[in-house]
Amino acid sequence: MAAVIRLVNRSPLSSAMGQQYLALSSTAKVQAAGVRAGQALPEKVKIVEVGPRDGLQNEKTIVPTETKIHLIDMLSVSGLPVIEATSFVSPKWVPQMADQVEVMKGICRQPGVSYPVLTPNLKGFQAAVKAGASEVAIFGAASELFSKKNINCSVDESLQRFDEVMKAAKEAGVPVRGYVSCVLGCPYEGKVAPEKVAHVAKSLYSMGCYEISLGDTIGVGTPGSMSEMLEAVSREVPVNALAVHCHDTYGQALANILVALQMGISVVDSSVAGLGGCPYAQGASGNVATEDVVYMLHGLGIQTGVDLSKLMDAGAFICRSLNRKTNSKVSQATCKL
Amino acid sequence: MSHQRTSTITGHEYPEFVKIVEVGPRDGLQNEKEIVPTGVKIQLIDMLSGTGLHVIEATSFVSSKWVPQMADHTEVLRGIQRAPHVQYPVLTPNLQGFQDAVAAGATEVAVFGSASETFSKKNINCSIDESMLRFEEVINTAKEQQIPVRGYVSCALGCPHEGHIEPSKVAEVAKKLYEMGCYEISLGDTIGVGTPGSMFKMLQCVMKEVPADALAVHCHDTYGQALPNILTALQMGVCVVDSAVAGLGGCPYAQGSSGNVSTEDVLYMLHGMGIETGVNLAKVVEAGDFICNALCRKTNSKVAKARGRTL
Numbered sequence: 001m002a003a004v005i006r007l008v009n010r011s012p013l014s015s016a017m018g019q020q021y022l023a024l025s026s027t028a029k030v031q032a033a034g035v036r037a038g039q040a041l042p043e044k045v046k047i048v049e050v051g052p053r054d055g056l057q058n059e060k061t062i063v064p065t066e067t068k069i070h071l072i073d074m075l076s077v078s079g080l081p082v083i084e085a086t087s088f089v090s091p092k093w094v095p096q097m098a099d100q101v102e103v104m105k106g107i108c109r110q111p112g113v114s115y116p117v118l119t120p121n122l123k124g125f126q127a128a129v130k131a132g133a134s135e136v137a138i139f140g141a142a143s144e145l146f147s148k149k150n151i152n153c154s155v156d157e158s159l160q161r162f163d164e165v166m167k168a169a170k171e172a173g174v175p176v177r178g179y180v181s182c183v184l185g186c187p188y189e190g191k192v193a194p195e196k197v198a199h200v201a202k203s204l205y206s207m208g209c210y211e212i213s214l215g216d217t218i219g220v221g222t223p224g225s226m227s228e229m230l231e232a233v234s235r236e237v238p239v240n241a242l243a244v245h246c247h248d249t250y251g252q253a254l255a256n257i258l259v260a261l262q263m264g265i266s267v268v269d270s271s272v273a274g275l276g277g278c279p280y281a282q283g284a285s286g287n288v289a290t291e292d293v294v295y296m297l298h299g300l301g302i303q304t305g306v307d308l309s310k311l312m313d314a315g316a317f318i319c320r321s322l323n324r325k326t327n328s329k330v331s332q333a334t335c336k337l
Numbered sequence: 338m339s340h341q342r343t344s345t346i347t348g349h350e351y352p353e354f355v356k357i358v359e360v361g362p363r364d365g366l367q368n369e370k371e372i373v374p375t376g377v378k379i380q381l382i383d384m385l386s387g388t389g390l391h392v393i394e395a396t397s398f399v400s401s402k403w404v405p406q407m408a409d410h411t412e413v414l415r416g417i418q419r420a421p422h423v424q425y426p427v428l429t430p431n432l433q434g435f436q437d438a439v440a441a442g443a444t445e446v447a448v449f450g451s452a453s454e455t456f457s458k459k460n461i462n463c464s465i466d467e468s469m470l471r472f473e474e475v476i477n478t479a480k481e482q483q484i485p486v487r488g489y490v491s492c493a494l495g496c497p498h499e500g501h502i503e504p505s506k507v508a509e510v511a512k513k514l515y516e517m518g519c520y521e522i523s524l525g526d527t528i529g530v531g532t533p534g535s536m537f538k539m540l541q542c543v544m545k546e547v548p549a550d551a552l553a554v555h556c557h558d559t560y561g562q563a564l565p566n567i568l569t570a571l572q573m574g575v576c577v578v579d580s581a582v583a584g585l586g587g588c589p590y591a592q593g594s595s596g597n598v599s600t601e602d603v604l605y606m607l608h609g610m611g612i613e614t615g616v617n618l619a620k621v622v623e624a625g626d627f628i629c630n631a632l633c634r635k636t637n638s639k640v641a642k643a644r645g646r647t648l
Binding site for chain 2: 006007222223248249252257258259262289292298300328332333
């Protein structure tokens with residue numbers, strides 16, 4: 001385990017014979033400075049809402065175009081600054097996103113809100129710009145096997161493809177966000193070296209991506225592996241150009257996000273209602289729910305600009321449309337405080 | 338919109354070892370609607386006893402009139418196969434309960450206070466102060482018989498009736514229980530509304546009155562906040578965590594919502610951080626599978642659900 005996780009010997013209280021054990025147990029003094037959670041955290045966090053793209057992409061049934069548009073429009077008035085709208089991949093590969101042009105043209109864009117779209121290659125980029133896109137995103141992987149199985153080429157080959165997109169985007173004045181998937185583990189390779197993640201992140205950043213979103217694609221990460229990975233990546237990419245994209249497959253997303261915030265990250269990807277299962281673990285959850293992230297951030301006194309109740313309305317709408325239950329625990333809980 | 342950060346954040350300190358207090362058989366099952374057969378309860382506890390868990394809350398000696406699920410407390414305590422080095426505390430709300438517990442073979446007990454007056458009145462029909470008097474009887478008797486007593490404080494981060502709970506009130510109740518003789522105080526986020534923000538403030542206050550190594554956190558996952566809340570507690574020096582296998586036990590105050598944080602998910606996080614617990618996660622998953630089959634319900638543990646492939 002890298003030095004970022006420091007373990008100290010505090011003998012846990014044995015549950016035998018009471019208070020005499022208290023006197024005997026040694027207690028390392030808590031480092032108050034390191035633990036002033038309130039002071040170590042960013043004042044503001046930007047939420048990147050990926051429900052309409054990453055979320056819906058993983059839903060089995062094809063969602064009607066009007067439903068997608070309505071969802072995005074509801075999210076647009078909830079205060080979210082960034083809403084990933086659709087993906088300009090070939091409908092042959094991702095039929096859910098076949099209506100990419102209609103969605104882009106149909107949404108009611110709010111001023112001050114960004115609507116990035118995925119563009120895996122130059123063709124996709126050109127189609128996106130033609131459909132009115134003013135921000136795009138490209139997707140790299142920290143795992144060779146995942147890259148080959150997902151987009152049919154090696155990591156380096158994918159970076160070369162993206163180079164074309166980057167050049168065209170620069171010329172057109174279109175900002176590009178970079179994603180790195182499998183940053184905390186790969187469904188094929190297992191463990192992924194933090195240095196590999198740093199290498200890919202650095203490449204994307206050097207190519208011109210303004211922000212790099214680090215994705216725990218199969219949700220296996222924990223605060224331990226998250227810290228280790230961020231330590232390696234932040235040596236290569238400034239921390240204010242980094243975002244975390246945590247999946248909640250193993251229930252670790254919020255804890256991982258908290259640790260990322262404590263390490264200086266202030267951009268978090270999430271998905272309304274926790275849309276999007278994990279294609280690698282049958283029946284398991286995928287994206288972390290935006291409602292649950294916002295609840296945590298607001299509880300920490302961190303500003304997001306998001307109106308949680310409007311967000312929950314959008315979540316309720318899409319769940320009704322999909323005829324499924326929300327994955328957000330905040331939405332499920334009806335307890336009033 | 339990103340906040341500009343100029344300083345690096347150093348790693349936090351964490352305990353090398355965390356003691357898990359497994360509350361599934363009591364707190365978990367108590368909140369299940371169907372009455373669970375005694376044989377099933379015993380088998381669950383026996384399976385948990387083989388996982389490496391150090392503490393398994395076995396049952397509750399409350400009146401079966403109030404908690405019918407725990408009516409078989411004596412049979413359960415007598416029927417389980419106690420593993421060496423494992424403690425099996427039981428709840429004892431009053432002297433009568435304590436005496437019954439000891440007669441049934443209990444060697445550790447627990448008392449339940451609240452940081453909210455309204456909750457205390459609605460839950461155990463008396464004020465906080467009155468409940469403390471009752472517990473004092475239990476604790477004094479327990480002392481004479483050298484039986485350790487664990488104290489719980491419920492509503493530590495919010496109350497379903499009163500809403501916000503002042504950290505100072507939590508500290509006051511925790512201190513009282515500790516001074517009366519409880520060796521450990523478990524601070525419960527009864528309705529799961531807490532966040533790392535409120536957890537931090539509450540612990541900061543409580544730790545002025547009770548040492549960190551006598552504290553535990555009992556987080557509910559009703560709003561999905563349990564693991565970050567536990568992480569915050571660990572960063573502040575707490576090294577005892579309550580959890581329930583398979584996340585047993587819904588939240589009676591939020592229809593259809595989850596309650597206890599699941600032991601499997603807590604273990605996954607702790608082990609991923611290099612923190613030792615002595616517990617075998619795979620065996621806990623097995624125990625969780627068993628009880629979920631017996632209850633005909635799905636697990637609340639994300640780790641158990643995702644078991645397809647792990648690193």
